[in-house]
Amino acid sequence: MDSKAQKLQSCLAAFCSMPDAGILIHYRSRDSRLSFDERLTITRCIDQAFSPVFLEMRAESAALSESDLIYCALHAAGFSPIVISDCLSISKDSLRMRKIRVREKLSASWCAILFPEQETATATKGATKSATGKCDDNVAQHISGPTSPSILLQQNQSKSKVMETKSVSFGGAIRLGFKNMFKFSGRASRSEFWYFILFYAIVLNVLAFLVPFVIRLLPHLGV
Secondary structure, three states: HHHHHHHHHHHHHHHHHHHHHEEEEEHHOOOOOHHHHHHHHHHHHHHOOHHHHHHHHHHOOOOOOHHHHHHHHHHHOOHHHHHHHEEEEEEEEHHHHHHHHHHHHOOOHHHHOOOOOOHHHHHHHOOOOOOOOOOOHHHHHHOOOOOOOHHHHHHHHHHHHHOOOOOOOHHHHHHHHOOOOOOOOOOOOOOHHHHHHHHHHHHHHHHHHHHHHHHHHHHHHHO
C-alpha cells in the first residue's frame, strides 16, 4: 500500500511540474470550455506522468479503459467534477456513473488509495496533503515560480479576473477609454467596455446627423 501511494505521489509531482497542467489551473477564469486540442494536451501529459501507475493498475484490473485511467488521475489530483467532466467531455451524471464503474473495476488496494471511504470536509481541511491531495496548489506554485515561463500569464489572468468584478460609471468608462487607448495589454471590465461602446455609438449617430446639416449650411455661410 505504501509503495503504491509513494508511486502515485511521484506521478502527481511529475504531472504538476508540467507547464501544460496549468490549463486546468486557469479553468475557473475561462469563459468557455476546453478545446479539443487542450483535451488532447492534458491527456498526453497525464499518460506521460502517470504511466508507471497506469501499468500497475491495469496489471491488477485489466478491465480499466483509457478514459477510466484518465479519470483516476484527475480524481487523484483533486480536480473538481466540473473540470474532470470537461476533460473527459462527459456530463456530470455520466461522471457519477463513471466513478461507480471505476470503483467496481479497481483492486481493493487502489480503491482504498484513490477513494477513501471516510472523507469529511473537516478532516480534509485539517489534514496535511497526502498522495491523493490537491494538485491545484502544487501546479499553482510551479506556475508562479520565479523561473516559470508562464508566470506573466497567471498574473495577467489574476489581474483581469479582479478587474472584471470592478464596475465603473459611464463617465469613468469614457475617461478610461481615452486614457488606455494605446495600451494593448490587459483587459477592461465589462461595464467599462460596454459603456465606451455606447459612447462610441452615440458619437457616431450625432456625427451622422450633424455632418449633412453642416454641409448644406456651408454655401449659405460663404464657405
